[in-house]
Structures are given as C-alpha cells and as structure tokens.
Amino acid sequence: MAVVVTNANAPAFEAKMTVYVFICVMIAAVGGLIFGYDIGISGGVTAMDDFLKEFFPAVWERKRHVHENNYCKYDNQFLQLFTSSLYLAALVASFVASAICSKLGRKPTMQFASIFFLIGVGLTAGAVNLVMLIIGRLFLGFGVGFGNQAVPLFLSEIAPAQLRGGLNIVFQLMVTIGILIANIVNYFTATVHPHGWRIALGGAGIPAVILLFGSLLIIETPTSLIERNKNEEGKEALRKIRGVDDINDEYESIVHACDIARQVKDPYRKLLKPASRPPLVIGMLLQFFQQFTGINAIMFYAPVLFQTVGFGSNAALLSAVVTGTINVLSTFVGIYLVDRTGRRFLLLQSSVHMLICHLIIGSILAKDLGVTGTLGRAQALVVVIFVCVYVMGFAWSWGPLGWLIPSETFPLETRSAGFAVAVSCNMFFTFLIAQAFLSMLCGMRYGIFFFFAGWIIVMGLFALFFIPETKGIAIDDMRESVWKPHWFWKRYMLAEDDHPDVEKRSA
Numbered sequence: 090m091a092v093v094v095t096n097a098n099a100p101a102f103e104a105k106m107t108v109y110v111f112i113c114v115m116i117a118a119v120g121g122l123i124f125g126y127d128i129g130i131s132g133g134v135t136a137m138d139d140f141l142k143e144f145f146p147a148v149w150e151r152k153r154h155v156h157e158n159n160y161c162k163y164d165n166q167f168l169q170l171f172t173s174s175l176y177l178a179a180l181v182a183s184f185v186a187s188a189i190c191s192k193l194g195r196k197p198t199m200q201f202a203s204i205f206f207l208i209g210v211g212l213t214a215g216a217v218n219l220v221m222l223i224i225g226r227l228f229l230g231f232g233v234g235f236g237n238q239a240v241p242l243f244l245s246e247i248a249p250a251q252l253r254g255g256l257n258i259v260f261q262l263m264v265t266i267g268i269l270i271a272n273i274v275n276y277f278t279a280t281v282h283p284h285g286w287r288i289a290l291g292g293a294g295i296p297a298v299i300l301l302f303g304s305l306l307i308i309e310t311p312t313s314l315i316e317r318n319k320n321e322e323g324k325e326a327l328r329k330i331r332g333v334d335d336i337n338d339e340y341e342s343i344v345h346a347c348d349i350a351r352q353v354k355d356p357y358r359k360l361l362k363p364a365s366r367p368p369l370v371i372g373m374l375l376q377f378f379q380q381f382t383g384i385n386a387i388m389f390y391a392p393v394l395f396q397t398v399g400f401g402s403n404a405a406l407l408s409a410v411v412t413g414t415i416n417v418l419s420t421f422v423g424i425y426l427v428d429r430t431g432r433r434f435l436l437l438q439s440s441v442h443m444l445i446c447h448l449i450i451g452s453i454l455a456k457d458l459g460v461t462g463t464l465g466r467a468q469a470l471v472v473v474i475f476v477c478v479y480v481m482g483f484a485w486s487w488g489p490l491g492w493l494i495p496s497e498t499f500p501l502e503t504r505s506a507g508f509a510v511a512v513s514c515n516m517f518f519t520f521l522i523a524q525a526f527l528s529m530l531c532g533m534r535y536g537i538f539f540f541f542a543g544w545i546i547v548m549g550l551f552a553l554f555f556i557p558e559t560k561g562i563a564i565d566d567m568r569e570s571v572w573k574p575h576w577f578w579k580r581y582m583l584a585e586d587d588h589p590d591v592e593k594r595s596a
Contacts, residue, residue, distance in 0.1 A: 102339040102563065104249035105332035109308075113330070114256050116303035117243050120199060120236035121260040122296045123206055125267020127229055129413065130289050131172040133275025140286035144171075144219050161531035166524075167219065173523035174223050178230025179237065180516035186238035187509030191356075194313045195246070198239035199304045205232035206297035214291035229293070230516075236300075237512050241496040242504065246310040247330055250563045254427035254493060261489035262420040267296070269413035276410055279403065311340075312501065315347045346565040350502035359503050360510065364568070367578035369507055371556060372495035376515035378548035379491035380522050382443055383541030384483045387412070387476060408473050415477045416484045423485030431560040432490055433552060439486035440549030444542055446479035451538030458535065487548070491515070497559055498567050 134140050141149035145168050182205075190198045205228050212225025240260050248256040274292050278285035308330065314323035323343070327336050353359045360369055426435060450472055457468045499507035529537050555577060562570045573582045 102250065102342075103331070103333050103335055104339075106249065106252060107330065107332040110247060110256075110330050110332075113247060113307040114244060114259050116300070116307050117199060117240050118259045118263040119296050119300040119303060120202060120240040121263035122267040122270075123202075123293055123300065124233050124237060125264035125269075126271045126293050126296065127175060127233065127267075128264070129268035129271025129409075130275065130293065131175075133272065133279070133409065134286045134289055135168055135171065137275075137279055137286050137289075139283045143283075143286075144216075144222060166528075169524045169527055171222065171226060173520045174226045175230040175233060176516045176520035176523060178227040179234035180230075180513045180520065182231040182234025183238050183509045183512040183516060186235040186512075187505045189235075190239055190242065190313075190505045190509075191316070194309045194317065195239045195243040196304055196307060196309045196313075198235050199243070200301060202232045202235035202239065203297050203301035203304065205229070205235060207294060207301070210291055210294040210297060214287045214294075232297070234512065234516065237492075237515070238505075238509055241492045242508055243310055245493075245496040245564060246312045247308075249331070251428060251561050253497060253564065254432070254560065255424045257493045257496060258420065258424045258427055258489040260492055261484075262417070262424065264488075265413070265416040265420045265484060269410070269417050272410040272413040276403070276407055312343055312347070315343050316350060316501065320344065342563070342565055346501040349500070353502040356503045356506035360507055363581040363584040364572075365499075365503055365507070366581045367572050367575070368495065368498040368500075368503075368567070369510065371498065372507060372511035373514045374548075374551060375487075375491045375494055376511055377518050378544070378551070379487050379515065380518035381541060381544040381548070382483055382487050383447065383538070383544075384480075384488065387480070411473070412477050412480050416480050419481040419484035420489065422481075423489050426485065427489070427493070428560060431558045432494060433556055433558050435486040436490060436552040436556060437549060439482035440545055440552065442482035443479050443487075444545045444549070446475045446482070447538045447542035447545065449475050450479075451535050451542065454535035454538065494556070494559065497564050498571070500568060501565060 135145075138149060148168055186198055186201075189201065209225045209228030209230075209232060212221055212228060214225075216222035216225060241257060244257045244260055245253055271289075271292075274289050278289045281288060308326050309322075311323040311327035311330070314320075314326055324336070324340050327340055327343070328334070331339070359365055423435065453468055453472055457465065495508055495511035526537075529540070533540060557571045557575045557578070559567065559571055568582065572578045
C-alpha cells in the first residue's frame, strides 16, 4: 500500500506500508505487552490469599473479617509499594535509557529492557521474602523505563507520517493485550494453591524472551543511524522501510534535522529554551492527565474494586477479564480513527465520555454502598458496565495519545531527552496513583470517582485550548506546521527567533 506523506508546508515523502515495517512494529511493541502484563498482574496477585499470607499477613487477616470497612480492607503501604516500586524505578531508568537511545540506538535500548525484565521476573516469581520481591519489581521497573523510552520513539521514527498515529498506537494496543492476558492468568492461577501467584508473576518472562530475540531481527531507525553519523546505513535503512527508491527528499530532511541536533551539546538545557516549551509542557501534562483520568486506579486494582462493590474473588477476577477484553477491542478503534479524525477529536470526545462514567459510578456507590455490606446485584452490574464504558473511552484516546503525541512532537535535537522527561513524568504519576490509591479509596470512599471526574474536566479544557492537531504532519516539520501557527504556542517560537540559541550561534 503506497501513501504520500504531505502537509501544507512540507514536501511530499513517498512511502509504502511494507511487510517488514509491520514485522518491526509488532516485535518492538512487545515492550508494551510486558508493560501491560505488569500493570494487570499486580492487581490480581494482590487479591490472592496465598500471596497475601506469604508477604502481607496483616492484610490477609483484615480481609478475612467480613464486616471490615469495604473501602479500607486493602489499605497497606507495603502492599501498595509492591505495585508502585516498579514505577519509581522506571522513572529513574528513563533518563539512563534516554542517553543509551541517543548513543547506542533504539534497538539496543529495547534489548537492555528485555534483560532487565528477565532478571525482575526471576526475582519476583522466586521471591522468598518481601525484600526480594521488591528488588525484583525494581528490576522490572528498569525494564519498563527502557522499553517505554525506546519503543514509542522507534515506532514514530519508522512509520510513514500518514500512518504514524495508527502504528504508534500498536504500542498501547499491546499494553492492553498485556493487561488482558494478565487478567486471564490471574483468573486461572487464583485457584492454583499455594503457588499460583508465582506462575502469574513468572508469566512476564515469555514476552521478555520474545522481545530479546525478536529485537535481533528488526532494523535500527534511519534517524538513529544518521544521528550517529552512519549516513549510508541510515539511507539504506530508510529505503528498506519505505519500500520505494525515491527516498532522497526524506533522507535529506533527516540529515538536516540531525545536523541541527548535533549543534545542541546539552539537550536537557535546550529543553528549557522557549521553542522547546510547547512540546515539553504538553508532553508532561499529558502524562499527568493520563494518570488522573483514574485509569490505573481501575486497572491496577480492578479485582479489588469489584470485590469492594460486592463480587466474590473469582467473579471479581472474571469481571477484570471482561474489562481487559473491552480495553483491547477499543484500542483498535483508536488505531482506526487517530489518522482519520485526528488526535484532538479523540481527546475531547473521551473527556466527556469518561466524565459521565465517573459521575454515574460515584453516584451509585454514594447512594448504595456503605462502609459495610455489599451492593445489590443490579447496582453492582451497573458499576461494572460503566467501568467498561469508561475503559472504552480511555482506550481510544488518552491512553494511546499520551504516548503518541510526545513521541512525535519533539524536534530531533531534544527528542530523546524530551521523551525521557515525558516517560519519567508518566512513571512518577503512575507511582503516585499506585502508592496512594488504596489509601485514597479508604479515605475518600466513593468520592474518589468525583475526584477523578474533576480532573477530567480540567484535561478536557486543556485539550480544547492548548493541544494542536498533528495528524499527517511529518515528524521533523512540527515547528513550522504546528507550533508557529498555534494561537498560544507561537509566542514561544517568535521568542526563539528573536533570541536564537547560543549553542547554534557559536556553532
């Protein structure tokens, strides 16, 4: 399938969607599968009695008391640390991964990610005490930090511009598939006593092996090769992934971007310059907003949440499988729509969509779920339905676009550094929600849904006024086609034009 990449201010770049690019995309996106599996598996494992008896006996004892406060029976800082420690490690690792991405390339960074994953899987699945368990989660976090840094950049750089949105969202699709697989594994291993939790945690080793050996088959991105002065290799790589002979214009565009990038000696310092603020601010706030939609509160602890509203353990895990399936299917909707309707439409539509769901769920819990007892069957079913409807909206919007937009909007000279900041922000806010959610649920009860609803209003307004459309625009043409015409962000471009970067002048 041939496409011509063009926009109002840039030349056309001819490209085909080749089988080889598809294979590269699918292999690289396995990094998202591992990330999703880690998100989904922790919530199910922390609801398993065998796991709680082994590592968190106080929580297990509290859980056994049927009249315990519905909202507080899992409130334990160490239990939350089991989940959140992964994201704290990923925050730190993303900055190391940024340097490796620039110096060695996207492909080796993914290989490092798979090695960290395998070490973490071995430690967590074989853990005999809490310290070993947490250290294993930290290694998994390093893997997440490296994978989440390299994979979206790889996908954005290898994809033709008109297909970049859909191909990049394959990363988020694999995240959702990973969550679904984890939920299915949790459902079946919950009945395997006493080591079902070890099987569940060890399952992450399978995609880690796929990523490790699969990454040997994929190509390095032309941008990364040219960035590291391997111009001929970069040109051949570009010809291979585009599937056409006439790649000179795109090649020259990448070379020009790399020449500019080499003039910047300190990309993190460059991020503080006026021209870097639009993608930096949007990239950071997208990560904040993505987590404060409340999605990880639901996905991390879906089994716990469904137990809270009255489902038994197995029914709760089965309900999580249902939401995971909807998450996967809805991500296909995002892949189909993102390069047709554009990024802003999906962000705005889903803000209204998710807001309504939070208000309905919060209202039902406020009215019908006390601190003890359970919801009626009808009310519990309505909660599950609206959780599923909520997941739909997130899966085709704020979920994938939180990764897509930062990966495509930074110029090459700050792309790796800027995306590292975005990834680290994502990991920080994910850590914050993971560490605080059970305590927030205990303290705020049903009010937690109104809390997230308030943030959805804020993020919807931000998307309406401050997030520009990037559909179909070449990745190295964002400054001229996106930022300079924007009603608000253009002032930062003008400030940069009036006061050019000192590094560039000295070069």
